[in-house]
Amino acid sequence: MSANYVSLAYLAAAVLFILALKGLSSPVSARRGNLFGMVGMVIAVLTTLTVTHNVAYILIAIAAGGAVGAVIAKRIQMTAMPELVAAMHSLVGLAAVLIAMAAFNNPVAYGIGETLHASNRIELFIGTFVGAITFTGSIIAFGKLSGKLGSKPLRFAGQHWLNLALGIAMVGFGIAFFITQSWTPFLIMTAIAMLIGVLLIMPIGGADMPVVISMLNSYSGWAAAGIGFTLNNNMLIIAGSLVGSSGAILSYIMCKAMNRSFFNVILGGFGGEATAAEQGGGVQRTYRSGSADDAAFLMGNADSVIIVPGYGLAVARAQHAINEMSKVLTEKGVKVRYAIHPVAGRMPGHMNVLLAEAEVPYEQVVEMDEINNEFADTDVVLVIGANDVVNPAAKNDKSSPIYGMPILEAHKARTVLVVKRSMATGYAGLDNDLFYMDKTMMVFGDAKKVVEDIIKSLA
Amino acid sequence: MTGAVDPFVLNLTVFVLAIFIGYHVVWNVTPALHTPLMAVTNAISGIIIVGAMLAAGPEKLDIGTVLGLVALTLAAVNVFGGFLVTQRMLDMFKKKNK
Numbered sequence: 001m002s003a004n005y006v007s008l009a010y011l012a013a014a015v016l017f018i019l020a021l022k023g024l025s026s027p028v029s030a031r032r033g034n035l036f037g038m039v040g041m042v043i044a045v046l047t048t049l050t051v052t053h054n055v056a057y058i059l060i061a062i063a064a065g066g067a068v069g070a071v072i073a074k075r076i077q078m079t080a081m082p083e084l085v086a087a088m089h090s091l092v093g094l095a096a097v098l099i100a101m102a103a104f105n106n107p108v109a110y111g112i113g114e115t116l117h118a119s120n121r122i123e124l125f126i127g128t129f130v131g132a133i134t135f136t137g138s139i140i141a142f143g144k145l146s147g148k149l150g151s152k153p154l155r156f157a158g159q160h161w162l163n164l165a166l167g168i169a170m171v172g173f174g175i176a177f178f179i180t181q182s183w184t185p186f187l188i189m190t191a192i193a194m195l196i197g198v199l200l201i202m203p204i205g206g207a208d209m210p211v212v213i214s215m216l217n218s219y220s221g222w223a224a225a226g227i228g229f230t231l232n233n234n235m236l237i238i239a240g241s242l243v244g245s246s247g248a249i250l251s252y253i254m255c256k257a258m259n260r261s262f263f264n265v266i267l268g269g270f271g272g273e274a275t276a277a278e279q280g281g282g283v284q285r286t287y288r289s290g291s292a293d294d295a296a297f298l299m300g301n302a303d304s305v306i307i308v309p310g311y312g313l314a315v316a317r318a319q320h321a322i323n324e325m326s327k328v329l330t331e332k333g334v335k336v337r338y339a340i341h342p343v344a345g346r347m348p349g350h351m352n353v354l355l356a357e358a359e360v361p362y363e364q365v366v367e368m369d370e371i372n373n374e375f376a377d378t379d380v381v382l383v384i385g386a387n388d389v390v391n392p393a394a395k396n397d398k399s400s401p402i403y404g405m406p407i408l409e410a411h412k413a414r415t416v417l418v419v420k421r422s423m424a425t426g427y428a429g430l431d432n433d434l435f436y437m438d439k440t441m442m443v444f445g446d447a448k449k450v451v452e453d454i455i456k457s458l459a
Numbered sequence: 460m461t462g463a464v465d466p467f468v469l470n471l472t473v474f475v476l477a478i479f480i481g482y483h484v485v486w487n488v489t490p491a492l493h494t495p496l497m498a499v500t501n502a503i504s505g506i507i508i509v510g511a512m513l514a515a516g517p518e519k520l521d522i523g524t525v526l527g528l529v530a531l532t533l534a535a536v537n538v539f540g541g542f543l544v545t546q547r548m549l550d551m552f553k554k555k556n557k
Contacts, residue, residue, distance in 0.1 A: 017503050018480055024496050025461055025487040027552040034549055038542050041506070050508045052516030054524065059529040061515070061528045062508075063533025072536070073498050073543035078551075081494055084544065088501045088537050095507050095537075100524035102514035102530070109517035119467045205542055217504075224507045225474060231510055238477040239506035245481030248501045250493060342490060349493030356551040367490055 009047040010235035016040030016197045017239055018354050021246065027362065044235055055322070079314045082346040083145040086213055089220045090138035090303040093197075096131030096194075096223035097190060100124055103230055104186060110231050112382040116181060120230060125174045127226030129188070129193035134219040144201075145346055153205035154318055157293035166196050200266070207311070207388065210254040211265045218247025256344035257368075259405040287423070287435050289442040292453030295382070295417050298441070300458055302379035302415075304335040306371065308408050309351050310344050312385015312420070318445035322384065325451050326360070326459045337364050337407050339371045372409050374457030381413040383434075385447050391432045402430065416440040419450050495548045502541025508534035 016036045023033015040376050045062070049055060092450045103110050104124060116124070143149035144169050173401040176185035221243025228236025255262050299305050307326065313319060324337040336362065355365055375381065383390055391412040393400040410416055411434050418435060420442060425431060434440060443450055510526050511534050514527025 012475070014477075016483060017506075020499060020503070021484045021488070021496070023483070024492045025489060025551070026501070027489070027492065030492060031546070031549045031553060033498060034495075034542060034545050037503060037545075041502070041508075041538055041542070044506060044509055045512070052512050053518040054515055054520070054528075057524075057528055058512055058515055058531060061531040065532035066539040069536040070540065070543055071541030072539045073547060076544060078548075081498070081544075081548075085497050087503055088540060089504075089531040091537050092501075092504045092507055095511055095533045098526040098530040098533075099507065099514045102526040105523035105526070106517060106521065107488045109523070110513060119465075123467075162548065213497070217500060220504045224504050224510070227507060227510045229470050229474075231513060232470065233509065233513070234470070234473050235509050236475050236506055239503050240483075241474055241477035242481040243500040243504040245478045245484040246496065249482065249485045250497070253490075253493075310515075340490075341494045347494060347497060349480045349491060349546075351497070352491040352553070353548055354474065356548070362491075362552070365491065371522055415489040 006047055006051060009043055010233075010238075013044040013047075013235060014238040016043070017242055040099050044239075067362055072178065072187060075318075078319075078353055079317055080146070082209065082350065084144050085143055085347060086138050086142040086216065089213075089216045090135050090142065092220040093131045093134030093136075093138060093163070093223055096227050097128055097135060099154050099227050100128040100131065100230065101186075101225075104183075107216075121178045121181065122455060123226060123229040125177060125189070127223060127230050128190055129174070130171060130219055130226055131409055132193035133197040133200065134192050134216055134223050135203045136194040137212075137219070138197075138216050140201040141216060142200055143211065144206065145213075154202045159199070159203060163196060163199055163305060165193055166199070170196065175197040183253060190338045201204040204266070206346065207343070208258075208265050210343050210348055210350075210430060211251055211258075211262070212251035213347045214247050214254055215266070216247070217264075218244050218251060221245070221247055254343055254348060257406060259402070285431075285436050287442055288438075288440065289444060292443060292445070292450050293457045294452045295419075295450075296442050296443065296457035297381050298415055298417065299329060299334065299382065299454070300332060304378045305329060305337075306339045306375065306378045306389055306410075306413065307336065308344075308381060308383045308386050308410055309338060309355070310384065310386025310389060311339070311346060311350075313348065314345055314385070316355055316385065316449075318384070318448035318451050319354040319360075320449040321448050321455070323355070323358040323360050325455050325458070326364070328455055332458070337366055339366055339368065339375075339410075341368050341386070341408050344389055353361060368406065368408055375412040378413045380415045380417060381410040383416065383418045384451070385419065385453065387420075387432055390432065390434055392429060392434055393430065393432070396433075400430065410434060410435060414439065417443060419443045419445070419447050421446065474491060492552070495545050495552075498545040500543055502538055502545060505534050505537035505541055508538055 020037030023029040173185040173189035225240025394405040509528035
């Protein structure tokens with residue numbers, strides 16, 4: 001195929017990718033959108049196939065990788081979506097690094113020319129280090145999300161200085177590569193970028209993962225776009241930029257939902273020292289606790305119940321149980337709804353997918369801004385596996401580290417039930433005044449177990 | 460101002476315009492579908508498969524083509540896994556809508 005036809009086919013694929021993203025504006029059009037995306041990818045791959053040799057090897061590689069991807073997509077638990085997404089980001093990052101190496105190895109084959117122009121070398125440098133950071137950073141994020149590494153932030157003195165020094169060293173070797181055009185500085189630069197990826201994500205704790213995973217999503221797009229610059233390939237540039245800006249917007253939305261700046265999250269905002277002191281010096285406060293039967297009695301006699309799910313729901317895999325419970329309550333004439341905080345869970349939209357999996361009716365699931373006015377008119381709020389997102393200190397206590405963060409105003413309801421494993425603090429390490437209010441009753445235990453007991457008691 | 464435009468400038472033009480499109484399209488995505496959005500963008504970033512095919516494509520097999528084939532396999536995991544898992548999630552949202 002001539003270069004013009006190839007470019008036109010890429011244009012068609014690019015339009016289909018845009019339609020795929022556009023489809024996600026509503027659940028009704030989303031499935032068709034995904035189909036557009038698939039068609040776009042098929043067009044892009046078939047078109048490229050007409051200009052390459054080694055077609056047999058290429059098809060074998062696609063079949064092998066595709067089979068692995070298909071099996072994973074079929075088997076993965078919905079609760080494990082965050083770690084799957086992180087793992088897939090790392091693949092894109094590594095692929096970008098490998099392609100950059102291949103291009104550097106034999107620039108003529110990619111139409112770059114006998115010698116690398118100055119702009120080629122800069123593009124190669126950027127594509128490689130973004131890819132390398134995405135690769136290792138995503139592996140660490142995967143480890144934290146899947147529980148293989150502790151989700152606790154790992155910090156040490158001088159961390160930021162080390163990162164800065166490594167960053168400067170990386171640029172230094174990048175410049176050396178620019179001048180000498182040899183492998184040694186290129187490989188050292190890549191290795192340093194990989195180390196930076198690890199060091200960047202290690203200090204970030206579990207509840208900040210929605211930001212991290214969005215950021216890595218963004219990086220994986222920029223890595224693809226960077227490779228597109230190197231190969232002078234508009235397909236890669238367009239698709240990569242779409243993904244890059246999508247991830248950037250998600251990071252922004254997540255940061256806003258925590259009232260923190262992006263740099264605050266990435267550089268490790270919630271320092272250990274101040275909050276630890278607060279905990280140690282705190283007086284023993286009294287709270288009320290009750291059984292699942294008490295909770296069932298309160299909810300069974302209520303007119304309206306709002307359920308606030310959090311990461312604990314995902315950990316306990318209680319989404320099906322909670323849907324059973326709301327069905328029983330609905331049959332009793334109780335109005336049940338779910339209130340979703342944007343950063344509930346470990347990735348954007350995590351709670352929505354879990355509830356969708358359990359077949360919770362769409363209209364019962366309400367976003368924070370729409371439901372916050374209704375807490376005051378609600379009889380019972382059931383907080384299940386959530387903590388910081390319902391902490392009234394974010395509204396009332398100017399000295400609190402989370403002051404200003406938008407919260408679900410559960411404290412305004414007539415009665416608050418909190419299902420939790422213990423009185424331990426949430427991610428931010430803060431005590432939650434909600435737990436000590438007169439109208440609050442704590443129900444201790446595993447979320448799934450408690451909900452199942454409530455169902456038994458309601459029946 | 461005569462002569463051909465440098466490919467870099469053309470690339471940059473496309474790049475900047477694509478970011479603007481991405482920006483406007485993604486703001487319209489409903490928050491309930493943010494996880495499927497991440498999954499589908501994951502699949503789309505698998506477009507790097509095109510780069511991998513080009514890297515695996517030269518007639519002469521050498522270290523570069525081998526690296527390309529490895530990258531190709533990784534990208535294929537992303538493309539298939541990403542689109543299929545998105546489909547699976549969106550099917551769950553569909554059930555609720557009937």
